[in-house]
Amino acid sequence: MLPGRCKQGIIVSTLPVMHNGLEAIIAQHFPDIELHHFQRSAELPSVVVQRASLIIIELPFEAEEAQTECEAYYRLIAQQPDIHWIFMVPKSVFSLAVEHLMRPETTLLATTETVEGVVNAVRLGCARAERISQLLLSPYNVHMQEPVRFASTLTISERQVLRLLGKGWGINQIAQLLKKSNKTISAQKNSAMKRLSLKGNAEMYAWINSLQGVKELNLLSLQKEKAEWNTSHQM
The missing domain is CATH 3.40.50.2300 (Response regulator)
Incomplete structure (x- = not known):
């Protein structure tokens, strides 16, 4: 190199x-x-x-x-x-x-x-x-008990914002889609992270990416939604 x-x-x-x-x-x-x-x-x-x-x-x-x-x-x-x-x-x-x-x-x-x-x-x-x-x-369930308890406290709006983030959407795109301000979307994201005891975007995406996060946010359907992925991430 x-x-x-x-x-x-x-x-x-x-x-x-x-x-x-x-x-x-x-x-x-x-x-x-x-x-x-x-x-x-x-x-x-x-x-x-x-x-x-x-x-x-x-x-x-x-x-x-x-x-x-x-x-x-x-x-x-x-x-x-x-x-x-x-x-x-x-x-x-x-x-x-x-x-x-x-x-x-x-x-x-x-x-x-x-x-x-x-x-x-x-x-x-x-x-x-x-x-x-x-x-x-x-044993798998030993490690997933705590995230399940946290995830159940998410509001509908917080879950919706995390799901869209998990689909690759940005704050601006989510705000336009939901007809809300960027400030509101950021506040809902931060509130969700606080409920989940996540510190920073890296931990947030790691939780979204976990099997529990995928199930909680109904992200399994993403395998049927590949056309929505921003192709700029691919070669």
Whole structure:
């Protein structure tokens, strides 16, 4: 890499909320990493992969689709061993991920991983990072009881604002859509973050991106709304 050039990173996910959340975390903690966004392994251009030092991938929830993706990434990892591959793994496909993706170059994190967990994995790199997140090795419901309690206190307006943020909308766009002022939308976002005990946009997007956030905000339908995603995030 030439002196002064940004490091190259890639995020792969079918959910815009995953891209937004991880992008916010990387921008805050690793501003020297320039990110590229894709939805599936088949979209990854070899020239972009070859320049990358970090690739973060969200695996699908469905076992059949996850099997296909895991097999594709198994081949890619063998071809590009110098990259740190971080996989965001749903509990439903954890065994598949371990079977296909456990290599010296990889780290397996939970889709419910904390911001600190993601930051530590990126910072430590494949040589020193924990290979499998404790969130994947522990009973899932133990880690999700607290967010469920917090999420149930959100108002309808707060939930609506967070859902639109999760879909990739900005404050100005949301204000125009809901015919409210930017100040009102920002206040509703901040109120929701306070109820959820979230500090900063990175933690907000991490919660939105968690399985509980996706369910609470009805973001599972995003897989059927890809046409609404701002294509400027893609190559």
